[in-house]
Amino acid sequence: MKLELVIFDMDGLMFDTEMVYYKAFIRGLKEFNLEFDNDVFLSSIGTSFIKTHEILTERYGRFVDIDTLLDKVNSYKDDIVLTEGLPIKTGVLELIEFLDENGIKKAIASSSFREIILENLKISGIKNDFDYIISGAELKASKPDPEIFTKTCADLEIHRDNAIVLEDSLNGLRAAYSAGIKCIVVPDMLPPDAEMREKAWRIEENLLIVRDLVKEIMGG
16 A cells, blocks of 8 residues: 555544533533433534534424524533643644654544634644645535545545545544545544444554554555
8 A cells, every 4th residue: 555645533533522522512401401312422423513413403403492502512612622621632743743754645634614623723732734624514515425535535636545544433434434445443432333343444542553553554
């Protein structure tokens, strides 16, 4: 394999934002005396705002205005980041440094809004020297649709066989799998299940291990 591009997801892979979302989601539901539904929470991970809105509307739309709920959740998210910071996941900095040293392109393909991606990079202190950033809000369909990854490769003019996707969620893995791109999964809040083990190229504990795997690929 001639590795030319590594495509990063953001939430749950680069930053521990899914735990932040989890805490904020619970606080937001309590604000309206609503019951936390873990299946609803997990199904909203790794997908776009529009899809998340649909999921929450189906579950909670009878009881609360979903835009109001999401505004409250986002307010709590901001408070948590302000007070607790935005934790960077293990191995992110080391992997980025290795890719830079070896001339391998880096892209972020996230379901979050572009302004959130840029703000998270700024807050964390990670240098924004990525070759390409794409937000799910800029596309017709979100993960698990493969468009976010096929467009990334097409715009960078890199064959999918020479790219690797890094994901933590099942929706992201499904998108990479449908795009025909090898995907390394670093599970976050959702533990590996049978589908994840079937579709993932590799499942690793953290991005530090992924860096060492990339070293092996480069050496081979």
